Amino acid sequence: MEMTSRDFDVDILVIGGGVVGCAILRELARYDASIALLEQYPDVCEGTSKANSAIVHTGFDARPGTLEARLLAEARQLWPEVIARLHIPYLQTGALMVALNEQEQATIAREIVPTATANGVTLQPLSRAEILEAAPYVNEQIVGGVLVEGEGVIDPFWTTRAYCEHALLNGARLFLDERVNAVEVEPERLRVHTASGKTFSAALVVNAAGLWADELARLAGDHSFSLTPRKGEFLITEEDHGVAQIILPVPSQVSKGILVTPIVFGGVLLGPTAEDVSDKRDLATTTAGQQRIRQGVGRLVPAMATASTVRQFAGLRAVSSTGDYIIRPSTVSKRLLHVAGIRSTGLSASPAIGRYVGTLVGETLGLRLRTSYREGLPEPLSEAAHEDGEVICLCRSITRGEVLAALRSPLPPQTLDGLKRRTGAMLGECQGNLCLPRLIELFQQEQGRDPLSLEKHAPGSRLLVERPTRLGGVPARSGERPK
């Protein structure tokens, strides 16, 4: 890579390192073309992709005939191979939609089942007794429900990273911390400028900027769609009370409602709320939101109304002005392809979105498939990539070896949250307060990072300020004395 140059020439540029952008990058890497991805944050999977229910959804409730429904159906066929080839943690838990009264039961029969049938998903009707037998933790007040067998849970960070690593393995390039601030449309090329002063010239640009896709379009002079953020708050509990299936309420007109979802690595995810907000960076959790979650889940799984929480977070999903996925060329140039308005189904549909967009781009540019293409990723934590070491993260028993393996991976973390998602360190009871200094040291040792420059997540989230002139505290190491 031309490290000194500020100008980069590629065939295809993907903007946005979320699950959709990375899935597209992976498919584009099949072609004999130079491809690159720009992400505004210091890690992939930082926007909508990081804060969601982590469900691989069958799309049983999608509006039949939409592109979303079609791609969700295609994704169902693609997932098994993606999970196997990329070694992604996944559990097919199944989902139970439970009716709390006869009216909800009627909604299932009248609306849910026919929609699912139209989408090619078979729902299995269950009596109250059958549900309580399979899921004894469910509210005894239910009157019945349906099982959606194909629903499962996955690690969204792992998925996004695996897509990206697979693309990198096949020659794609990744530019983190690059926020686009201008797009010049020329007849044969698009020129994309970033806040750091780089310029990327590409024959085709894929706009996978998630929540910011409308703003990116506007930079190119395209005002054809707009996206509004909808906030969803979640909370995580480590007590699972036996929850082994996804428990869904019967949806209302406005929302799919608040769910109870097992987490692939243990614990239970409760949420989301659905609140339209104006600020695309508003990720604050609120007392009211957390209360709404408790009320919602309490109707499904009573024990979850009071289960103690270990973490809370909020995510923003993009609601489009069209009500369906927006996958089409821009109104200003055929060389700018929008992949926007992916709502909350981006993770579930990602393999099919990648395939669909990959094919579209390949045909548009008349690309040939690459002769050497690696079909999968090596297995994680294989012995070659691993070494022994003492425990660093006390709460989760994560060793130095595991942290080093992450820091030396093809897509190493640049931030502490990035390291957290790759290793599980800092996710335990103390949230990293005990081991963080050791992790800072390992960042310094492996990446030569000045600890003062190390960030938690977003640009500007530095942990430390300049060194003091006087020191307090006991020396960290034997023999060291305070200066």
Added chain:
Amino acid sequence: MRKEQMSVHTLEDMPLMEDLHEGEVYDLAIVGAGLSALSLLHSGAAALGRTVVLDYQEQVGGLLRYLLPADGFEAEWELLRDFQLPAGVRLLLQTTAVGLLPASAAEPTHTLVVRRRQGTAQLRARQVVIACGGVECPREHDAIPGTRPAGVMTPVLALQLLARGYLPGRRALVYGDSRYALATARRLEEAGLEVITAAPTSGNGRSVRLCGTIQEICGFPRLSAVRLRSHDQQSVEVEADTLIYATGLLAGTHWLKGSGVSLTATGTIAVDAHYRTTIPGIYAIGAVIRPQLDHESSLRMGKEVAALLPGGVL
């Protein structure tokens, strides 16, 4: 500035893996080398037979060692400063117990699964004293609403950063009125930070600048303010780039999952008046049975259990 150097037990003292003698059976294994464990050793554990002590950290003294010496912790500092490892006691630092398999038909002694730099090993002992303390309760545990910015931490992180020569921020709100929280506030002040102390009204007689409960954490990507609500329901926004959240300790019992050692509803180890857990031969002392930031009973418990252990001395 420092009057005396504390006694130092470091990695260099640590025997190599080969010296672990995996097959060997100890009379006593102590999990944790914090204040309660040191108090136990100081009170005559040498009389208890072949003893091994292990700790996750690089030095003895537990979480409090990052703060000491400090006002209000004179006895703790004295113990730590003057501590000498009794002859015959093996100290394994940077050695973490990740599991406990109590005695069974297959194995008549208790087995600790421990992790060290060289790998995972098993330590066998006839008696085990769990003195592994706890971890500080973070903001997430109490579900404090707001953003998730950099600059929110518990005292142990702030103190470790200071010890390594870094400042955690410039203007810190220290939330909590334990002796530990207030000593941390003083340490931050000495290091050059502007410090505001705050706590809900607790009536323990220690003075903080603001009385109120945390309502919201504000700012992104770095903390910009903390919103407090006073007892008269007034909302106050305190500007700060750092929040030191010092509300309590959580017993470090996650590694005992599946061991059969009974826990209480709050996650501490259940013990009787003689520090006996529900499994014969396994005892627990210190913060792991009574989690408090001030470790008020740790020294006493170490001393008492030393006398209670079979072979112990009064």
Added chain:
Amino acid sequence: MKLNGAVSVSAPREEVWQIFMDPAQLCRVVPGCEQAQRLDDTHYEAQLAVKIQFMTIRARAHGALLEAHEPDHLVAEMVGEPLAMAGAFRAHLVVDLVPIAGGTEVRYTIELSMLGRLASLGEAIIRATANRLASQFAANVAQLFSAQAQEPGQR
């Protein structure tokens, strides 16, 4: 975590019993067992490579035979440590061999404890893995005897 199961094989239980007494044979039916040695009459050691859904965990394990009432009942316990993780597992195994028409039913109960890092992989993943291993074990046992039935003399 407790797992129960049963598998029917077309062999007399004396023959099935021998499988459980022979580390090399046992290794052929235990999923992920790469190598096993007998240390003494009641102790074994083994190297395992257990495929959990998204990765392979390599472990060394020590087993002890706690009870052996030939030819119908045995109790064994195995403690293993993964090489690349800070943790351990313990499996307590009770096996009963019950004669049935045309062969033997192998009934087993396994109580599995996960410690350290293995526990933080989550119970759901461990349970899914354990269930898969149990059915593989059953299939391997059945296959071992059907292979023997077809190819007498080859063991």
